[in-house]
Amino acid sequence: MVANVIDGKKFAQNMRNKIAADVKELKAKHHVTPELAVVLVGENPASEVYVKSKERYCSEVGINSCTHRVDEESAGETLFALLEVLNADLDVHGILVQLPLPSYLDEALVIRAISPQKDVDGFHISNVGLLGTGQKSLVPCTPLGCLLLLQDQYDDLSGLNVVVVGRSNIVGKPMAQLLLQENCTVTIAHSRSRDIQEITRQADIVVAAVGRPQFIKGDWIKEGATIIDVGINRIACSDGTTRLVGDVDFESVKNIAGAVTPVPGGVGPMTIACLLSNVLTTCCRMKGIEEPTGFFE
Ligand code: GUN
Secondary structure: OOEOOOOOOHHHHHHHHHHHHHHHHHHHHHHHEEEEEEEEEOOHHHHHHHHHHHHHHHHOOOEEEEEEEEEEOOOOHHHHHHHHHHOOOOOOOOEEOOOOEEEOOOOHHHHHHHHHHHOOOOOOOHOOOOOOOOOOOOOOOHHHHHHHHHHOOOOOOOOOOEEEEOOOOOHHHHHHHHHHHHOOEEEEEOOOOOOOHHHHOOOOOEEEOOOOOOOOOOOHOOOEEEEEEOOOOEEOOOOOEEEEEEOOOOOHHHOOEEEOOOOOHHHHHHHHHHHHHHHHHHHHHHHOOOOOOOOOO
């Protein structure tokens, strides 16, 4: 079997087109422009790249974005004051603090200082609790992107065996919650799981989010399974260059899986499209405007 390679890039482009049209309508009908505030603490080169990309995609769909840079040395004092100002600003609809933060800052405490209504990452404990109890919340962008790709593959996810490999707060845990809501039978496997290959071999769907390059091999999966690869790892090649690979060994998996997301061009573009969608959602909720539909029914 040769797997269908799931085109996340194309799916995300379609999403962004729809979001751009919704933003245009929001501006015309309600004279509101959604705005995202991004907070960047210190000078992390990878974070700089992510933030630039978020700014570019916001601009492409007509969302205003404003990046606030906070000095690493003074972050303890200024970060919480800045978040208070952004929380109170009625023109700011979404707030995102780029992670990771410098180690001396308590990430959980910082996330808790973001207004849950503006928490476009869906990381605030209020949103985590709402999601876990099946209530309307803001959903973390990467798991939401994975779910949309899966819903596009299957008419109904109900009853399918899904193994989520990885138990992070950002991906693994919310992914499991979303799939439970879709009536999947969900297993979370992680670094302490025994016989992980035996667990993944039972799965109709594997979501790989472990942060280990090419960890999941072709002989770990069931023939015809769908494999969603959340990993983004840079590895060295024999010719001295580097390249991006996922948490899945694409070459061995593609001959056994029914469908697989590539890296790059799979889940990555979906994460940013879902962030834009969350900004539109928070804007509509703040203004009491009906939320656009199209992706989540
Ligand atoms: N750093 C890496 N991924 C993310 C993300 O999804 N949200 C935030 N805020 N920071 C990140």
